Amino acid sequence: MKLSDLGEDRLLARLLPRLPLSKSVLAGAGDDCAVVRSPGENKLILLKTDCVVEGVHFRRSDAAAAVGWKAMMRPLSDFAAMSGLPQFALVTLIAPGRTSVRKIDNFYRGLQRAAARFDVSIVGGETSGTHGPITISVSVIGFVEKDRWVSRRGGKADDDLFVTGRLGGSIRGKHLRFVPRIEEARWLTEKFSVHAMMDLSDGLGTDLPRLAKASNVGFKIDIQSLPLASGAKIDNAISDGEDFELLLAISPRERKRLEKTWRKKFPRLPLTRIGQLFPQSAVNASPARTNPKLKSGFVHFK
Amino acid sequence: MKLSDLGEDRLLARLLPRLPLSKSVLAGAGDDCAVVRSPGENKLILLKTDCVVEGVHFRRSDAAAAVGWKAMMRPLSDFAAMSGLPQFALVTLIAPGRTSVRKIDNFYRGLQRAAARFDVSIVGGETSGTHGPITISVSVIGFVEKDRWVSRRGGKADDDLFVTGRLGGSIRGKHLRFVPRIEEARWLTEKFSVHAMMDLSDGLGTDLPRLAKASNVGFKIDIQSLPLASGAKIDNAISDGEDFELLLAISPRERKRLEKTWRKKFPRLPLTRIGQLFPQSAVNASPARTNPKLKSGFVHFK
Numbered sequence: 001m002k003l004s005d006l007g008e009d010r011l012l013a014r015l016l017p018r019l020p021l022s023k024s025v026l027a028g029a030g031d032d033c034a035v036v037r038s039p040g041e042n043k044l045i046l047l048k049t050d051c052v053v054e055g056v057h058f059r060r061s062d063a064a065a066a067v068g069w070k071a072m073m074r075p076l077s078d079f080a081a082m083s084g085l086p087q088f089a090l091v092t093l094i095a096p097g098r099t100s101v102r103k104i105d106n107f108y109r110g111l112q113r114a115a116a117r118f119d120v121s122i123v124g125g126e127t128s129g130t131h132g133p134i135t136i137s138v139s140v141i142g143f144v145e146k147d148r149w150v151s152r153r154g155g156k157a158d159d160d161l162f163v164t165g166r167l168g169g170s171i172r173g174k175h176l177r178f179v180p181r182i183e184e185a186r187w188l189t190e191k192f193s194v195h196a197m198m199d200l201s202d203g204l205g206t207d208l209p210r211l212a213k214a215s216n217v218g219f220k221i222d223i224q225s226l227p228l229a230s231g232a233k234i235d236n237a238i239s240d241g242e243d244f245e246l247l248l249a250i251s252p253r254e255r256k257r258l259e260k261t262w263r264k265k266f267p268r269l270p271l272t273r274i275g276q277l278f279p280q281s282a283v284n285a286s287p288a289r290t291n292p293k294l295k296s297g298f299v300h301f302k
Numbered sequence: 303m304k305l306s307d308l309g310e311d312r313l314l315a316r317l318l319p320r321l322p323l324s325k326s327v328l329a330g331a332g333d334d335c336a337v338v339r340s341p342g343e344n345k346l347i348l349l350k351t352d353c354v355v356e357g358v359h360f361r362r363s364d365a366a367a368a369v370g371w372k373a374m375m376r377p378l379s380d381f382a383a384m385s386g387l388p389q390f391a392l393v394t395l396i397a398p399g400r401t402s403v404r405k406i407d408n409f410y411r412g413l414q415r416a417a418a419r420f421d422v423s424i425v426g427g428e429t430s431g432t433h434g435p436i437t438i439s440v441s442v443i444g445f446v447e448k449d450r451w452v453s454r455r456g457g458k459a460d461d462d463l464f465v466t467g468r469l470g471g472s473i474r475g476k477h478l479r480f481v482p483r484i485e486e487a488r489w490l491t492e493k494f495s496v497h498a499m500m501d502l503s504d505g506l507g508t509d510l511p512r513l514a515k516a517s518n519v520g521f522k523i524d525i526q527s528l529p530l531a532s533g534a535k536i537d538n539a540i541s542d543g544e545d546f547e548l549l550l551a552i553s554p555r556e557r558k559r560l561e562k563t564w565r566k567k568f569p570r571l572p573l574t575r576i577g578q579l580f581p582q583s584a585v586n587a588s589p590a591r592t593n594p595k596l597k598s599g600f601v602h603f604k
Contacts, residue, residue, distance in 0.1 A: 008504075009512075026346065030516060031453050032383035032500055033348040038340050038445070044328065045347075046335040047425060049392035049441055053432050081334035090351035092439050123349060130355050132434015137394050139351055139441035143340070151333050198334055202310075210311075214332060 003104060004097030004129075011101075011127050015091060015108045021121035024087065034123035036088055039143040046084040046142045050075040054133035058176070064103045066176035068110025071136040074201070076118060077180040077244045079142055081199040083150045083189040085182070086118055086142035091125040094135040107136060118182055148189040150248075155196035155215030159249035159277040162258070165269055167204060168232025170242040178244045185246060187265060192258060196249040204274075205238040207247060215249070218282060221275030249277055305406055306399030306431075313403075313429050317393060317410045323423035326389065336425035338390055341445040348386040348444045352377040356435035360478070366405045368478035370412025373438040376503070378420060379482040379546045381444055383501040385452045385491040388420055388444035388484070393427040396437040409438060420484055450491040452550075457498035457517030461551035461579040464560070467571055469506060470534025472544040480546045487548060489567060494560060498551040505543040506576075513549060520584060523577030551579055 003011065016028055027035040039045065052058055052071045072089065079086045091111055095104065115122050120140065164181055181199070188194050196215050200207050204226070212219045226237045250258060255273065262271045305313065318330055329337040341347065354360055354373045374391065381388045393413055397406065417424050422442065466483055483501070490496050498517050502509050506528070514521045528539040552560060557575065564573045 026451075027453055030512075031455070032380040033350040033386060035384070035446075035451060035453075036347045036349065038343055038345055038347050041340055041342055043340055045338045045340050045443070047338065047390060047392055047441075047443060048335040049394050049426060049428050049439070051394050051396065051428055051430055051439070053396060053430050055433050056431050078334040082337070084335060088349060090349055090441055092351050092353050094353065094355060094437060124351060126352050126439075128353055128355050129358050130435060130437070131357050132437075133432060135396060135432070135434075135437060137351070137353070137428075137439040139349075139392055141347070141349060141443060144337075149328075149337060151329055151337075153333070210332075 001101040002097060003095055003099045003101060006101055008127050011104065012125050014105060015111070015125050016122060022119070025121050025123055028123040034088065034090070036123065042146055043143040044146055044149055046079060046082060046144055047139070048075040048078045049137065049139040050078070051135060051137040053135045062176060064106035065110035065113070068107040068136065069114045070176050071138050072111045072114035073178060073180050073244070075138050075140040076114070076120070076182065077199040077201065079140065080181040080185040080246060081197055082144060083148050083185045083194070083197065084142050084144040085186070086120045086140045088123045088141045089115055089120050090139040091122055092137040093125070094128045094130045096131065097129050099134065117179070150189060150194050150197040152196050152198050152211045152214040155211060155217055155249040155277050157217050157277055157279045158252055159195055160252045160255050160273050161219065161221065161275045161277065162248050162250065162271055162273055163200070163227065163245050164271055165243070165245040166227045166229040167200070167243050167245065168236030168240050169229045170240055172231070174229070175242040180244060181246045184266060184269070188248065191261065192250060192254055194248050194250055198247050200243040200245050200247055201241065203239045203241040203243070204247070211247060211249070212277065215277065216280065217277045218280045219275060219277050225272060225274050227270050227272040303403040304399060305397055305401045305403060308403055310429050313406065314427050316407060317413070317427050318424060324421070327423050327425055330425040336390065336392070338425065345445040345447055346451055348381060348384060348446055349441070350377040350380045351439065351441040352380070353437060353439040355437045364478060366408035367412035367415070370409040370438065371416045372478050373440050374413045374416035375480060375482050375546070377440050377442040378416070378422070378484065379501040379503065381442065382482045382484040382487040382548060383499055384446060385450050385487045385496070385499065386444050386446040387488070388422045388442045390425045390443045391417055391422050392441045393424055394439040395427070396430045396432045398433065399431050401436065419481070452491060452496050452499040454498050454500050454513045454516040457513060457519055457551035457579050459519050459579055459581045460554060461497055462554050462557050462575050463521065463523065463577045463579065464550050464552065464573055464575050465502070465529065465547050466573055467545070467547040468529045468531040469502070469545050469547065470538030470542050471531045472542055474533070476531070477544040482546060483548045486568060486571070490550065493563065494552060494556055496550050496552055500549050502545040502547050502549055503543065505541045506549070507540040509549060513551070514579065517551070517579065518582065519579045520582045521577060521579050527574060527576050529572050529574040
């Protein structure tokens with residue numbers, strides 16, 4: 001059966017469960033908007049949208065369930081970056097009418113499995129035909145406590161820079177099955193004062209300069225210290241993109257306690273100190289600053 | 303200049319203003335998620351996503367600013383349907399690298415103008431390359447007071463059915479410049495007890511059966527009473543889609559007061575009684591029920 005045989009309402013019904021998933025959802029599928037309860041005045045609302053496009057973020061031959069998983073986990077990784085808890089998702093699926101319903105169902109299965117992993121309710125969606133590649137766009141709404149919100153802007157000179165996990169070579173498979181570091185980020189902001197944090201989506205070489213710029217500081221990293229994924233080289237760790245690991249800046253006074261408690265809490269996930277933030281003036285003449293590798297990462301428009 | 307010359311960050315910077323637009327926005331462009339204040343416990347949050355695809359919802363030759371306008375106004379029309387106030391928008395633009403930056407800027411101008419019309423802040427976005435048609439996906443977050451939320455599900459037998467404006471022929475131009483009936487919907491729920499409401503996006507012939515089904519009732523309409531747009535015929539009013547007018551169900555006891563006060567408040571916009579809701583059993587054998595015209599509307603997958 002093809003997508004064009006099914007029609008929009010029945011297609012969406014396969015994605016959106018008939019009953020609201022959480023008590024916060026008052027209306028979902030089948031109404032004009034989804035209706036959800038407000039998290040209350042002491043919390044801030046977080047909003048993020050992201051998309052995956054066939055031929056750009058996935059190949060036609062990739063398993064559809066894995067593609068659905070990736071489509072949901074990409075914006076959830078941004079929630080990790082801000083220490084937020086995602087709650088609700090809206091999904092837009094754009095596909096040619098000739099696409100098999102089985103393939104669509106597999107996209108949905110991956111989206112649902114990824115959402116369930118973090119108790120996210122898929123509360124709305126949209127479908128459209130296209131003459132082009134399959135595209136899945138996911139918008140996520142969630143919250144963060146007012147005193148636990150971490151932006152990219154709070155980095156301070158002398159802060160230590162840490163990354164979670166291992167970097168590079170995501171395209172060989174990790175990009176379709178990664179788990180956003182939401183639990184790790186929530187633990188970090190519960191136990192420590194994290195000055196700045198972001199998720200590595202475009203590669204350390206692109207993302208670290210963004211964090212430094214937003215924080216109005218410079219940075220130096222020890223290239224040799226980068227935690228490499230199996231089979232990855234330093235170039236991959238800097239430029240490949242889609243690592244979806246956390247990059248964070250934290251006072252050097254916290255370093256020992258962080259390293260020790262992290263090993264206990266997350267024994268299987270490395271946390272690596274890769275460098276430090278510096279005043280802008282201190283890095284203008286530094287080799288790291290002019291290292292061409294650190295100026296490039298994954299670029300979407302070729 | 304082409305999109306591929308500009309890069310993602312600079313492209314998004316053209317859409318997202320550097321400073322938050324409203325006091326409720328704490329972080330927007332340049333962070334991993336947008337951060338906004340919660341509307342408080344006495345309000346419900348509304349969520350909606352919608353998209354426009356080149357070749358499906360607009361033609362390549364359509365003015366880009368008008369396409370941007372439409373992309374924003376489509377989800378805003380769903381806020382009207384629920385008597386909600388939209389507040390924040392996330393925009394995803396997917397386009398081939400060869401697209402001119404001038405065209406992108408014109409899309410953005412239309413999106414921004416439409417958002418400003420209803421005090422909506424564009425707080426986040428995403429861009430991606432593609433080998434296919436240009437696609438704009440817009441997700442909108444807003445709120446509604448707990449006692450003013452209107453769904454499709456509250457229609458009662460004997461309710462009068464009304465539509466705003468005129469129906470049919472939207473493809474000849476209205477679909478690119480319509481104004482969602484947010485002000486009208488807000489006025490309606492302030493002054494009246496509206497039982498059920500929705501916006502007409504896929505055509506009365508598709509949308510009215512949806513409202514009736516959600517409300518567990520049947521319907522009869524007087525085909526001759528349909529308010530036709532200039533040049534439109536009855537078939538157009540039933541099947542064309544993209545009218546973006548309101549369809550509402552309200553007690554017949556309110557009819558006189560509604561018609562009288564509406565004419566004073568919105569003298570240039572017709573409000574037309576087109577029929578009534580009935581118990582399911584009463585319409586099973588009715589000609590309106592079996593009228594094939596009322597079974598079809600705009601279908602996305604061809």
